[in-house]
Amino acid sequence: MDQSCSVEWGRHFLARHAKVCLRKGYLYNANQHGKENTIVSDFEIVGKISDFEEGQGRAVPVDGRMVAVFRTADEWFAIDDLCPHMGASLAEGYVEGKMVTCPWHAWRFCIRDGTWEDNPKTRVDCFEVKVEGDDVLVREKTTSEEA
Ligand code: FES
Numbered sequence: 001m002d003q004s005c006s007v008e009w010g011r012h013f014l015a016r017h018a019k020v021c022l023r024k025g026y027l028y029n030a031n032q033h034g035k036e037n038t039i040v041s042d043f044e045i046v047g048k049i050s051d052f053e054e055g056q057g058r059a060v061p062v063d064g065r066m067v068a069v070f071r072t073a074d075e076w077f078a079i080d081d082l083c084p085h086m087g088a089s090l091a092e093g094y095v096e097g098k099m100v101t102c103p104w105h106a107w108r109f110c111i112r113d114g115t116w117e118d119n120p121k122t123r124v125d126c127f128e129v130k131v132e133g134d135d136v137l138v139r140e141k142t143t144s145e146e147a
Pocket of ligand 1: 083084086087102103104105
């Protein structure tokens with residue numbers, strides 16, 4: 001990776017992870033210490049059912065960020081696509097049951113609620129998914145920190 005590519009990657013990472021902060025020596029997401037303030041956006045169509053393969057993730061843009069959508073035999077899930085460790089795409093991870101393993105360094109996340117399986121204090125954002133007809137829709141649901 002040349003330097004300009006590295007700088008561009010860094011900007012991209014920081015832009016997407018503005019809500020992630022470093023405190024007390026570990027990474028955690030702004031939504032885990034928020035209490036009451038929930039912001040709910042509108043559902044966005046992210047594709048057709050046939051665009052999503054069962055047992056695998058697919059990254060889609062939602063409200064300006066990438067979201068990993070997972071289709072299981074009878075349920076749909078969506079979490080932030082960006083791994084909080086070093087930014088790999090969680091949609092490209094290995095899915096087993098309700099867990100996805102990051103393709104770069106094997107951190108494991110629950111696709112149901114975004115919890116990091118190895119450190120439940122940390123989690124990535126979780127999104128709502130619904131299917132209407134042939135369309136798959138995703139809505140961001142974030143919790144902001146109280147002042
Ligand atoms: S980038 Fe995901 S575990 Fe390292």
